[in-house]
Structure formats: structure tokens, C-alpha cells
Amino acid sequence: MENSEQLHKIRHSLAHIMASAVQKIKPEASFGVGPAIDNGFYYDFLVDENFTEAELKSIEKEMRSIINKKIQFVHETWPIDVAIEYFKSNDQQFKVELLNDLKTKGTTAVADAGDDELAEGSEGGVDEISIYKTGDFVDLCRGPHVDNTSEIPADCFKLNKMSGVYWRGKEENPQMQRIYGLAFETKEKLNDYLQMLVEAEKRDHRKLGQELDLFVFSDMVGPGLPMYTPRGTVIMNQLKEALNEIGRDNNMESVSTPHLAKLDLYKTSGHADKFEDELFRVQSHYKQEFILKPVNCPHHTQIYSSRPRSYKDLPIRYIEQTMQYRDEKPGQIGGLQRTRGFTVDDGHTFCTVDQIQKEADLIAEVIEKFYQNLGLWGDHWVSLSVRDPKTPEAYIGDPDDWQLAEEMLQKVSDDRGLGAKRMEGEAALYGPKLDFMFKDALGRETQLATIQLDFAMPKRFELTYTDKDGSDKSPVMIHRAILGSFERFMMTLIEHFAGAFPLWLAPEQVRVIPVSDKFGEYAKSVHEKLHKLGVRVKLDDDSESLGKRIRNAEKLKVPVIMVVGEKEQESDSVSIRRHGKGDLGSSSLEQAMSMIEDEISNRKL
Ligand SMILES: [Zn+2]
Numbered sequence: 001m002e003n004s005e006q007l008h009k010i011r012h013s014l015a016h017i018m019a020s021a022v023q024k025i026k027p028e029a030s031f032g033v034g035p036a037i038d039n040g041f042y043y044d045f046l047v048d049e050n051f052t053e054a055e056l057k058s059i060e061k062e063m064r065s066i067i068n069k070k071i072q073f074v075h076e077t078w079p080i081d082v083a084i085e086y087f088k089s090n091d092q093q094f095k096v097e098l099l100n101d102l103k104t105k106g107t108t109a110v111a112d113a114g115d116d117e118l119a120e121g122s123e124g125g126v127d128e129i130s131i132y133k134t135g136d137f138v139d140l141c142r143g144p145h146v147d148n149t150s151e152i153p154a155d156c157f158k159l160n161k162m163s164g165v166y167w168r169g170k171e172e173n174p175q176m177q178r179i180y181g182l183a184f185e186t187k188e189k190l191n192d193y194l195q196m197l198v199e200a201e202k203r204d205h206r207k208l209g210q211e212l213d214l215f216v217f218s219d220m221v222g223p224g225l226p227m228y229t230p231r232g233t234v235i236m237n238q239l240k241e242a243l244n245e246i247g248r249d250n251n252m253e254s255v256s257t258p259h260l261a262k263l264d265l266y267k268t269s270g271h272a273d274k275f276e277d278e279l280f281r282v283q284s285h286y287k288q289e290f291i292l293k294p295v296n297c298p299h300h301t302q303i304y305s306s307r308p309r310s311y312k313d314l315p316i317r318y319i320e321q322t323m324q325y326r327d328e329k330p331g332q333i334g335g336l337q338r339t340r341g342f343t344v345d346d347g348h349t350f351c352t353v354d355q356i357q358k359e360a361d362l363i364a365e366v367i368e369k370f371y372q373n374l375g376l377w378g379d380h381w382v383s384l385s386v387r388d389p390k391t392p393e394a395y396i397g398d399p400d401d402w403q404l405a406e407e408m409l410q411k412v413s414d415d416r417g418l419g420a421k422r423m424e425g426e427a428a429l430y431g432p433k434l435d436f437m438f439k440d441a442l443g444r445e446t447q448l449a450t451i452q453l454d455f456a457m458p459k460r461f462e463l464t465y466t467d468k469d470g471s472d473k474s475p476v477m478i479h480r481a482i483l484g485s486f487e488r489f490m491m492t493l494i495e496h497f498a499g500a501f502p503l504w505l506a507p508e509q510v511r512v513i514p515v516s517d518k519f520g521e522y523a524k525s526v527h528e529k530l531h532k533l534g535v536r537v538k539l540d541d542d543s544e545s546l547g548k549r550i551r552n553a554e555k556l557k558v559p560v561i562m563v564v565g566e567k568e569q570e571s572d573s574v575s576i577r578r579h580g581k582g583d584l585g586s587s588s589l590e591q592a593m594s595m596i597e598d599e600i601s602n603r604k605l
């Protein structure tokens with residue numbers, strides 16, 4: 001981490017060096033802004049004709065030559081009018097615009113990320129401006145940069161992509177070309193990152209979802225509304241079954257609720273305000289407005305309140321796997337990461353304050369087991385969001401209950417060795433929570449599981465239970481999800497396993513392939529026996545070559561391929577190929593079947 005400041009300087013300096021190289025190769029270019037970003041840098045240019053791949057290569061080459069010349073980054077302070085004159089005479093309209101903004105408003109802050117490097121933040125105008133010179137290239141900038149280009153390893157960067165962007169992010173402005181570069185401290189680190197990108201691309205769930213025929217989108221259905229194919233649905237159903245089993249084992253009760261409800265329900269719950277623009281509104285013919293549910297909690301409160309509850313009934317644990325809807329901005333929708341309709345494994349526990357720890361602990365245990373079974377436990381971290389100690393009065397609910405609840409969640413983390421990171425001020429207004437964050441193939445974090453306490457919603461819906469002393473009390477509500485949204489979880493699974501799912505999850509578990517027609521009957525009998533066992537099995541007795549048929553199965557990442565020929569037919573056996581492991585030799589059919597049955601029923605990895 002101590003290098004991060006130097007790395008930032010390198011990236012920022014490379015943006016200037018790239019602009020300097022562009023100035024030489026395309027002298028007519030106008031320059032926008034060029035900040036350092038995660039993993040590298042970019043610069044925006046207005047050019048008559050878009051850069052070609054060949055030009056990108058020459059820019060890269062020119063950059064290396066600038067670096068090798070060991071040029072000094074010269075810092076100067078100019079009166080702002082001198083700077084305006086300078087950039088005007090060089091036809092740099094965007095720099096002039098930025099300078100005029102600084103002169104009159106004291107800031108250049110608009111939507112574009114690159115601008116804040118120039119923002120001075122003062123109320124009035126600015127009369128002096130910070131300038132950096134790199135050889136012939138002069139730029140407005142506050143820095144910091146390397147002192148000399150010799151500090152930059154000439155092979156630590158790579159220009160990797162281009163995109164069209166509007167000047168300052170506004171559509172009415174000219175469209176510029178943005179060139180992105182990747183940059184790290186060393187060539188090795190750059191190569192590691194490039195390697196990771198290649199790997200991540202192979203694992204990209206959108207690509208694999210298509211290749212393995214798991215889910216589809218349709219323009220006619222609409223963006224952000226994924227549909228699962230038969231193969232994808234198998235995985236969904238297996239996950240649902242695993243979750244239902246957890247529910248049955250832990251006295252969680254399944255409930256079912258409709259996909260819409262009156263707007264009033266969400267006004268009472270507070271979600272009408274919270275999700276405002278994300279609500280899908282449905283107009284009934286009978287002058288009633290309905291909302292496609294953005295969450296399930298309000299529905300569940302209505303099941304709770306449908307009959308009187310006593311302290312003896314608590315805890316009550318409802319679970320439901322159902323779809324929720326949010327009208328996400330079209331620009332933010334992509335693959336399964338963010339969708340407009342998504343299936344949640346939702347659950348709500350209603351309990352007393354005293355029961356919080358035990359209930360939260362039960363959910364944490366279930367979460368740990370579930371992720372352990374999938375080999376995902378370990379690649380995660382947990383956060384404990386608590387109140388801001390400076391403003392305890394800003395939160396809904398009794399401060400004593402809050403105190404106790406925070407202590408209980410901390411205890412759950414301590415007892416289970418979750419090592420939850422305490423995040424002060426991150427709690428929702430209505431209660432503290434534990435979130436479980438997992439990394440995807442690109443190293444990005446995704447929140448999947450959560451345990452969230454809620455003191456407010458039971459009060460909003462006037463939920464009560466009769467306590468031992470006969471008085472009415474308000475239960476605590478715990479919102480929890482084990483896998484979060486099935487869509488996001490599916491994305492995580494696809495990328496984690498690179499599409500090679502464990503046997504119990506695989507859409508097709510076994511493919512039986514006879515080496516030739518002669519053994520078709522025996523292959524059929526093997527297929528039949530596996531099918532009767534409940535295995536998802538297919539027979540491929542096509543006329544294509546054996547090699548081709550094996551490759552076809554490999555392409556779909558079928559975990560077990562059974563090849564049968566004369567030897568196998570005679571000894572009532574099969575020859576087994578496991579995906580990723582190759583040829584495992586032959587085994588008796590009976591043995592193979594019990595191995596498969598064991599692996600599936602125990603959900604082995
Ligand atoms: Zn700079």
C-alpha cells in the first residue's frame with residue numbers, strides 16, 4: 001500500500017504523456033481531461049477521425065520514447081488570463097472553457113470524473129492556475145506527478161481500449177474519444193492483471209450463460225428481465241431445493257405471496273419513499289393502483305398480523321423464494337448483475353429482543369454451511385453495520401434495544417469467528433446488520449448474504465405479541481437472505497466454477513456415449529438405469545465420431561462422461577471421464593452408480 005501514492009502519480013503522469021504523444025501524432029486534436037483511475041488512466045480527445053488500432057500502437061510507441069527521454073515534469077503557476085490566452089492561441093477550446101469556469105465560478109465541477117482534479121473549490125473566481133509542462137505539452141493540472149519520466153518503467157503500461165464520450169458527460173456537447181490505459185508499478189504486475197482479465201473473460205457469466213445455454217434475454221420481453229432455459233432452470237431448482245431443505249431442518253416455514261400489492265402497503269412500510277423511482281406501477285381497471293413488489297417484507301407482516309400472537313409462538317420464521325421488481329435505469333442493467341426482475345430467497349424472522357442473538361446465530365450458521373458446501377466460504381468478508389456513535393438519536397427504535405442488538409450481532413461474529421468489520425454509521429435507520437461480501441472473477445465485491453435487524457417495520461404495521469405479563473409488545477423483525485438474489489448468485493456460481501458445476505448442480509450430470517452402433521443397446525440400458533436412479537442423464541448415440549461426441553459433451557462441461565464399448569459391455573462396466581480430470585479408467589456400473597448417487601445426495605464439490 002505504501003506504493004499507492006507513487007502508483008497514482010505514475011498513472012496520472014502517463015495520462016499527460018499520452019496526451020503529449022497524441023499532440024505529436026494528431027496535431028489537430030483538442031484535449032479534454034485526463035485523470036488517473038483504478039488500474040490506469042484515460043484522456044479524452046476531440047479528433048476529426050477516430051483513432052485506429054494502428055494509431056493506438058504508435059501512440060504507445062511514442063509514449064515509450066517520451067519516457068526514455070527522461071523528461072522533467074515542470075510545474076509553473078500562471079496568471080489565469082495568461083493561461084486562457086495560451087490555450088486560445090493553441091485552439092484548445094475545452095481548456096479555455098475550464099479556465100473560464102475557474103475564473104468565474106472557482107470550480108470546474110460537473111458530471112465528469114476528470115474534472116475534480118482542477119476544482120479549487122473556492123467560492124469566487126481563481127486568478128492563478130497550476131500548469132504542468134511535459135516537453136512541448138502544456139496542461140492545466142494540480143498534480144501530483146512524477147518529477148521525471150525516468151521514474152516510470154516504460155513497459156508498465158498498455159493502452160487497452162477506446163470509447164466515445166460526451167464532453168463533460170452531456171449529450172448536447174461534442175463527442176470525444178477516450179483512450180484508456182492500464183498501468184502498474186511493474187511489467188509483471190501489468191501482466192498479472194492482463195492475465196486476470198483473460199481469465200475473467202473466459203469466466204464471464206454472460207458469455208458462459210450463452211455457451212452453456214443457461215439463460216436468455218429477449219428484446220421483446222424487455223431489458224433486465226432474464227429468462228432461464230431448461231438447463232438454467234435445473235440449477236435454479238437445485239438451489240431452491242437446497243434452501244428448502246435448510247428451511248425444513250431449521251423450522252423455517254415457507255409462505256407464498258402475490259407479486260403485487262396496493263401502493264398503500266408500501267406507503268406504510270416506507271418503501272414507496274425509499275424506492276420511489278424504482279417502483280413499477282400497475283394500473284387496475286377498477287381505479288386502484290398496484291405496485292409490483294420491490295420487497296416481500298410488507299406482505300410477510302400481513303401474514304404475521306393475520307392472527308393474535310403470543311410470546312410462546314415466537315420466533316416465527318417465514319421464508320419465500322419469489323421474484324421482486326425494480327425499475328432499474330437502462331444504463332445500469334447488465335447480464336445477471338443487475339436486473340429488473342430478480343428472484344430472492346427472502347426470509348423474515350419475528351422474535352423478541354432477547355431472541356435476537358440465537359436467531360441471528362442460526363442464520364449465520366446456515367449461511368456458513370451453505371457457502372462452505374459450495375467452496376465459496378473463505379473468499380469473503382463480513383461487515384457489521386452499527387450506529388454512528390455521534391448521533392444515536394437519529395435512529396428509529398429504543399436506544400437500549402439497539403445497544404443490545406449491536407452487542408448480540410457482535411457476539412454472533414465473535415462466537416463464529418466471522419471477524420466482522422465494524423462499520424460505524426453504516427447501519428440502516430431501522431437496525432444494525434451483518435452483510436456477507438464475496439468476490440467475483442474480476443475481484444469485484446458483491447454482497448450476497450445478509451442478516452438485518454429491524455425495529456421500525458413491526459411498529460409501522462402495528463405488529464404485536466402478548467408477552468408473559470399479558471402486555472402487548474412489538475416483535476423485532478429480522479430480514480435475511482442466504483444467497484441474496486438468485487440472479488446475482490447464479491452469476492457468482494457461473495464465474496466461480498467457470499461453468500463447470502459440481503455434479504449436484506449440473507444441468508446434465510452424465511452423458512453416455514457408445515463407441516459405435518454395436519454397443520447402442522448396452523448404452524441404452526446404462527442410460528435407463530441412471531435415469532431410474534434420478535440422475536439427469538443423456539445418451540449420445542449419434543453417428544458422429546467418438547472424438548467429436550466426447551468434445552461436444554466437454555464443451556457443455558458435462559461432469560461425467562461414460563464411454564461404453566465391447567470391454568464394458570462384457571463386464572457390465574463403464575469407462576469414466578470426469579470434466580477437468582480426464583480419463584479415470586473403467587469401473588463396474590454398480591460402483592459408478594453408487595459413486596454418483598453419493599456425490600449428488602451429499603451435494604459434494
Ligand atoms: Zn495532471
Ligand SMILES: [Zn+2]
Pocket residue numbers: 295296297347348479480
Ligand atoms: Zn425484508
